[in-house]
Amino acid sequence: MAQQPLLKMVGVRKTFGPVVALDNVSLELNKNEIHGFLGGNGAGKTTLMNVLYGLYKPDAGEIYLDGQKIDIRSPKDAIAHGIGMVHQHFLQIENYTVTENIVLGTELQNRPTLKLDEAEKRIADLSERFGLVVDPRAVIENLPMGVRQRVEILKALYRGVRILILDEPTTNLTPQEVDALFESLRVMVNQGLSVVFITHKLREVMSVCDRISVLRNGRNAISLPRSEANEEILVREMVGEGLDVEKSLLFSGEGLGKKTLPVGEKVVLHVENLTVRDENGLPVVNDVSFDVHEQEILGLAGVAGNGQQELAESLLGIRPIAAGRVVINGTDVAQTGTRQLIEQGVTYIPQDRLNDGFLPRASVAQNLILGYHRQPPYSSKNGLLNWPAIYQTARRLIKEYTIKTTGPDEIGANLSGGNIQRVMLARAFSHQARLMIAHNPTRGLDIHSMEFVYTKLLEQKEQGLATLLISEDLDELMLLCNRIAVMYRGQIMGILDRSQFDKYQIGRLMSGVKIND
Amino acid sequence: MTEQAIENKLTPGWVTRFLPDLLAVVASFVAAGIFIAAMGFNVLDAYETILFTSFRSTNGFIQTLLKFVPLVLLALAFTVPLAAGKFNIGGEGQMIVGAIGAAAVGIVFADLPGVLLLPLVILGGILFGAFWGAIPAWLLYRFNINEILTTVLMNFISFGLIDYVATEIWKDPLAGHPTTVPIGTGGQLPLLVSSPPLHSGLLIALVTAGLIYMYTNRTSAGYELIATGANPRASHVYGINVRRMFLMSLILGGALAGLAGAIEVSGNHHRLIEGLQSNFLILGIIIGLISRGNNLAVPFVAFFIAVLEVGASAMQRTMMIPGEMVFIVEALVLLFVLLSDVVRRR
Numbered sequence: 001m002a003q004q005p006l007l008k009m010v011g012v013r014k015t016f017g018p019v020v021a022l023d024n025v026s027l028e029l030n031k032n033e034i035h036g037f038l039g040g041n042g043a044g045k046t047t048l049m050n051v052l053y054g055l056y057k058p059d060a061g062e063i064y065l066d067g068q069k070i071d072i073r074s075p076k077d078a079i080a081h082g083i084g085m086v087h088q089h090f091l092q093i094e095n096y097t098v099t100e101n102i103v104l105g106t107e108l109q110n111r112p113t114l115k116l117d118e119a120e121k122r123i124a125d126l127s128e129r130f131g132l133v134v135d136p137r138a139v140i141e142n143l144p145m146g147v148r149q150r151v152e153i154l155k156a157l158y159r160g161v162r163i164l165i166l167d168e169p170t171t172n173l174t175p176q177e178v179d180a181l182f183e184s185l186r187v188m189v190n191q192g193l194s195v196v197f198i199t200h201k202l203r204e205v206m207s208v209c210d211r212i213s214v215l216r217n218g219r220n221a222i223s224l225p226r227s228e229a230n231e232e233i234l235v236r237e238m239v240g241e242g243l244d245v246e247k248s249l250l251f252s253g254e255g256l257g258k259k260t261l262p263v264g265e266k267v268v269l270h271v272e273n274l275t276v277r278d279e280n281g282l283p284v285v286n287d288v289s290f291d292v293h294e295q296e297i298l299g300l301a302g303v304a305g306n307g308q309q310e311l312a313e314s315l316l317g318i319r320p321i322a323a324g325r326v327v328i329n330g331t332d333v334a335q336t337g338t339r340q341l342i343e344q345g346v347t348y349i350p351q352d353r354l355n356d357g358f359l360p361r362a363s364v365a366q367n368l369i370l371g372y373h374r375q376p377p378y379s380s381k382n383g384l385l386n387w388p389a390i391y392q393t394a395r396r397l398i399k400e401y402t403i404k405t406t407g408p409d410e411i412g413a414n415l416s417g418g419n420i421q422r423v424m425l426a427r428a429f430s431h432q433a434r435l436m437i438a439h440n441p442t443r444g445l446d447i448h449s450m451e452f453v454y455t456k457l458l459e460q461k462e463q464g465l466a467t468l469l470i471s472e473d474l475d476e477l478m479l480l481c482n483r484i485a486v487m488y489r490g491q492i493m494g495i496l497d498r499s500q501f502d503k504y505q506i507g508r509l510m511s512g513v514k515i516n517d
Numbered sequence: 518m519t520e521q522a523i524e525n526k527l528t529p530g531w532v533t534r535f536l537p538d539l540l541a542v543v544a545s546f547v548a549a550g551i552f553i554a555a556m557g558f559n560v561l562d563a564y565e566t567i568l569f570t571s572f573r574s575t576n577g578f579i580q581t582l583l584k585f586v587p588l589v590l591l592a593l594a595f596t597v598p599l600a601a602g603k604f605n606i607g608g609e610g611q612m613i614v615g616a617i618g619a620a621a622v623g624i625v626f627a628d629l630p631g632v633l634l635l636p637l638v639i640l641g642g643i644l645f646g647a648f649w650g651a652i653p654a655w656l657l658y659r660f661n662i663n664e665i666l667t668t669v670l671m672n673f674i675s676f677g678l679i680d681y682v683a684t685e686i687w688k689d690p691l692a693g694h695p696t697t698v699p700i701g702t703g704g705q706l707p708l709l710v711s712s713p714p715l716h717s718g719l720l721i722a723l724v725t726a727g728l729i730y731m732y733t734n735r736t737s738a739g740y741e742l743i744a745t746g747a748n749p750r751a752s753h754v755y756g757i758n759v760r761r762m763f764l765m766s767l768i769l770g771g772a773l774a775g776l777a778g779a780i781e782v783s784g785n786h787h788r789l790i791e792g793l794q795s796n797f798l799i800l801g802i803i804i805g806l807i808s809r810g811n812n813l814a815v816p817f818v819a820f821f822i823a824v825l826e827v828g829a830s831a832m833q834r835t836m837m838i839p840g841e842m843v844f845i846v847e848a849l850v851l852l853f854v855l856l857s858d859v860v861r862r863r
């Protein structure tokens with residue numbers, strides 16, 4: 001292996017104000033390899049790749065390509081050097097075709113006519129060559145997430161890149177789409193490309209990568225070929241100190257086993273033929289029915305944007321119900337307001353925590369009681385706030401949930417993203433509840449917090465809580481849930497019991513293929 | 518303002534807490550001093566007049582308190598909707614219409630005894646002011662029309678309205694300026710000090726400021742107001758009826774300004790006089806902004822501004838320095854306070 005690496009990043013440092021996102025980080029990418037870049041949320045993976053792609057200017061560090069030092073100041077420079085990137089949350093123009101999206105920003109051959117025939121043909125060729133199946137004439141808004149991502153990859157290939165960076169590309173894909181993506185990556189490296197594949201999921205790097213580097217807290221942890229790697233080494237490097245990997249839920253594989261798990265007798269949430277319409281009157285939740293029992297976690301799987309958020313919001317009275325019944329603890333709550341529902345023990349962890357759950361201009365203490373501010377002990381019957389009690393709770397929660405803050409008085413906006421998340425988790429988990437609706441509760445959380453959430457969810461389930469866990473992370477759902485319902489275009493395609501859990505079966509339902517048995 | 522913050526204020530921590538504000542005040546005086554000197558006046562004399570006129574004579578002090586009353590109420594008329602994230606720029610119109618309401622009640626029921634008439638006059642002002650605030654509030658609630666625009670427009674309507682009332686309906690034929698006939702004597706606020714006269718509107722203003730502070734900072738309803746201002750979407754998600762908060766806060770703002778109008782009629786003029794709104798709107802906004810919307814700070818800042826205002830007219834009288842100079846000082850204080858916020862955030 002004396003061959004010179006294709007790309008080398010050396011001693012990269014990047015700070016954001018007081019936050020040191022990268023500290024003396026190095027990375028070597030060989031020709032024709034899929035390089036797995038593994039690390040928990042917040043480890044600094046995206047930041048490093050943004051440096052490579054010319055989006056961030058590093059405080060220190062050098063980049064070498066074929067042994068030559070290069071200077072990358074913008075994505076344009078990066079592409080000129082043959083480096084392309086597919087962002088985790090990429091932007092596309094919804095009402096343009098695939099071809100139009102791809103050629104946007106490149107030099108057009110026949111500018112006067114704007115004829116795209118040639119481009120279309122090249123895209124079709126690339127698509128064929130790398131197994132990235134897509135119709136160049138399709139309009140973006142009609143395409144599922146997996147195909148849109150292929151468009152994004154084709155965009156880079158069309159510009160002739162040699163090195164392709166994929167930032168958490170599997171987040172919104174079904175298992176089938178993940179497999180297809182991995183196959184395409186293999187074809188790419190066989191044809192001379194090199195790939196940096198970023199993920200926080202262990203199993204993904206193990207299944208597709210040739211070489212694996214682990215980043216932890218903005219520092220290099222380890223870098224080794226696939227043949228020398230095993231899950232245990234990688235987990236330890238990813239997590240570092242302070243988490244008992246043996247006892248960890250997150251890395252427990254099968255988790256609670258593959259058998260049906262017992263649930264309580266009582267149905268806490270009963271949803272019957274629920275329909276919710278959007279602003280244009282179109283059904284975003286369409287004739288949905290399911291039950292959640294006491295002591296049960298019902299998972300709701302699905303690619304983002306298939307009506308999950310609307311469903312959650314309608315159950316909480318945030319969004320009006322067009323038709324159907326919602327029964328909580330035996331009473332019909334279709335017309336009940338959010339405030340009453342919270343009082344009746346329904347808690348919510350919204351997925352967009354910053355916008356839907358946080359008061360940036362209010363204090364940490366005020367944030368910790370949002371939604372519960374009319375309940376004892378925070379508020380007396382005559383509507384007076386009990387500040388001493390509020391502060392007492394706030395201090396306790398700050399300690400219990402290790403929220404880094406100067407105190408209950410600190411203004412919310414001063415907190416870091418991770419601590420804002422903790423404030424909201426503390427709020428959701430510390431109040432007595434009978435039904436919890438959690439939407440992507442671990443998105444963006446570091447490994448320790450993720451583990452914490454899993455532990456809490458299971459602990460509360462054991463105590464009888466009914467949970468509707470909406471998540472785009474299939475591993476998470478398969479780990480924790482009693483049953484998984486799959487949502488596609490506003491409909492429930494099927495509900496599987498734990499004994500029937502199968503990644504690919506769920507994947508099929510996620511892409512709208514009904515079970516036929 | 519929270520428990521902890523109050524504690525902080527009372528402990529030596531308050532020095533560091535208020536130091537930036539104090540510096541802002543000093544800086545604005547220095548800046549204004551440069552103007553005054555450039556205009557060829559004695560700077561130290563000017564400072565002395567501005568700052569100490571209020572405290573050198575009983576008359577000066579009472580003048581200051583009389584200014585303080587409408588200022589504190591107009592400031593609250595601005596800060597209460599501000600807490601919910603809404604801008605009430607209509608305090609002037611709400612005050613005028615409140616004054617009209619108070620005067621109308623006082624004139625129509627002039628013969629009622631004081632125990633009845635006085636509360637009715639005050640209530641009339643509050644309700645009329647609330648009504649004037651309710652119109653933009655409703656337009657916002659129902660049609661989502663920006664409240665800044667509508668509250669300003671409502672001011673202009675009120676100018677026409679007071680002119681009509683004072684020159685057509687209850688015109689005082691003897692007065693040279695548009696003025697109504699006096700209200701019944703029962704509708705006059707009793708005096709706390711008879712000479713120079715200080716009416717009991719001061720007590721009403723202080724109690725009101727206390728109640729508003731209680732409401733915004735000590736009740737769960739006030740919590741909802743503040744949460745709405747901090748993030749309406751999250752407040753909605755967690756069960757707060759934010760549109761009702763917008764509505765209520767603007768109506769309450771109108772009521773507060775209306776009360777100011779009623780007190781001017783019932784305590785000061787005993788009739789409706791065109792122009793009684795003075796420049797209280799803009800000063801109220803300045804007070805609200807210097808206080809950063811903190812209702813505990815509002816009375817103190819209002820008193821400070823009242824001192825400056827009284828000092829300003831004295832300065833104009835005795836030194837021939839244009840009174841507008843003080844307006845520049847006030848604007849500079851605001852500017853420096855906002856600046857100190859930016860610096861502090863670094």
Ligand SMILES: Nc1ncnc2c1ncn2[C@@H]1O[C@H](COP(=O)(O)OP(=O)(O)O)[C@@H](O)[C@H]1O
Pocket residue numbers: 016019020021039040041042043044045046047048417
């Ligand atoms: N634009 C930014 N401003 C401030 N902090 C940032 C910014 N981007 C990333 N960070 C911080 O840098 C750290 C690494 O973030 P990131 O590279 O996104 O992690 P990863 O991609 O591994 O999840 C985190 O602590 C994050 O909060």
Ligand SMILES: [Mg+2]
Pocket residue numbers: 042045046047088167168
């Ligand atoms: Mg990332």
